[in-house]
Amino acid sequence: MKAAFQIPWVRALLALALVFAIGCLCNAHGAFFHWSTHRDMLRQVSVYGILACGMTLVVVSGGIDLAVGSVLGLSAVIFSTATLHHGLPAFLAVALTLGAGAAAGLASGTLVSRLRVQPFIATLALMVFARGLAKALSGGQKISRVIQQPDGSFSYVDLPTVFARLDARVLGGNVAAVSLVFLACVLVSWVVLSRLRYGRYLYATGGNEDAARLSGVPVVRAKLLAYGLCGVFAAVAGICQAAQEEQGDPEAGTGYELTAIAIVVIGGTSLAGGRGGVGLTLIGAITIGYLEKILSINAVPEASRLMLTGAIIVAAVLLQRRKP
Numbered sequence: 001m002k003a004a005f006q007i008p009w010v011r012a013l014l015a016l017a018l019v020f021a022i023g024c025l026c027n028a029h030g031a032f033f034h035w036s037t038h039r040d041m042l043r044q045v046s047v048y049g050i051l052a053c054g055m056t057l058v059v060v061s062g063g064i065d066l067a068v069g070s071v072l073g074l075s076a077v078i079f080s081t082a083t084l085h086h087g088l089p090a091f092l093a094v095a096l097t098l099g100a101g102a103a104a105g106l107a108s109g110t111l112v113s114r115l116r117v118q119p120f121i122a123t124l125a126l127m128v129f130a131r132g133l134a135k136a137l138s139g140g141q142k143i144s145r146v147i148q149q150p151d152g153s154f155s156y157v158d159l160p161t162v163f164a165r166l167d168a169r170v171l172g173g174n175v176a177a178v179s180l181v182f183l184a185c186v187l188v189s190w191v192v193l194s195r196l197r198y199g200r201y202l203y204a205t206g207g208n209e210d211a212a213r214l215s216g217v218p219v220v221r222a223k224l225l226a227y228g229l230c231g232v233f234a235a236v237a238g239i240c241q242a243a244q245e246e247q248g249d250p251e252a253g254t255g256y257e258l259t260a261i262a263i264v265v266i267g268g269t270s271l272a273g274g275r276g277g278v279g280l281t282l283i284g285a286i287t288i289g290y291l292e293k294i295l296s297i298n299a300v301p302e303a304s305r306l307m308l309t310g311a312i313i314v315a316a317v318l319l320q321r322r323k324p
Helices: 008-025 035-060 068-085 090-113 119-138 161-166 177-195 197-207 209-214 219-245 256-267 278-297 302-320
Strands: 146-148 154-156
Touching: 008 256, 008 278, 035 068, 035 177, 035 197, 035 219, 035 256, 035 278, 068 090, 068 119, 068 219, 068 256, 090 119, 090 161, 090 219, 161 177, 161 219, 177 197, 177 219, 177 278, 197 209, 197 219, 209 219, 256 278, 256 302, 278 302
Parallel strands: none
Antiparallel strands: 146 154
């Protein structure tokens, strides 16, 4: 039993089972047993989960990305500006936003892999820069359907179809579209880590960068791939966030990077690099989602939620120190 508990998958599933059991006990007069509660939980955690998919790639490679929340806010502004204010077709707006996210990720990757800047410092700098750029592009205002004309009057634009589609419920109204986007991101991350050569490069780089380099692993390209894809996932999250809020908020995503890291850690991916996977991240996302939902339906104050989440992160990190 002790040996089984040391396996990351077992620990992650036990944590999820424990949280689910707490939900069954503290069910808020049966609210926890309604499908709408689980559907809404998946919808609410999906944006964080999308960020966590990219974060998993970076953490496996031995890095960290503190800029994902700011890149999300920047992406939300770019997507909303392109669709609401400039009327670009959805596919062009999505392509532009994903390109901006990739550029942001590659900027972090370049600082880390080529210029040898510590990941914490490099991504912290990009976090501040991306947030400032979001505010500069938006003029410090939310990009919404309301447009101010040169004469000071205001006009309203129709909400593009892409917003409604991303915020819709599908499969008979039982699942939110953004939840399917999250699952698609999980699948992409799984393919990269488990089915592509670069996935093995990421694990090797995170396990021992010097040994990986001496073994012929293209460490620089591996890190660029990890940070670049992390930026793309942040852009996807920004698009979904804009669709849910029907606007591009330059302040969107503040603190989201911490939740994404918490999901990765609680899932069982090692912050030391070289171990873990996106399957664990999926379990971590559902665990965090259920925890937040249980606390919400039981009207637990936000301050208590934050303290409890912090304690759980510490516990997860301490458990990781017991290597299988």
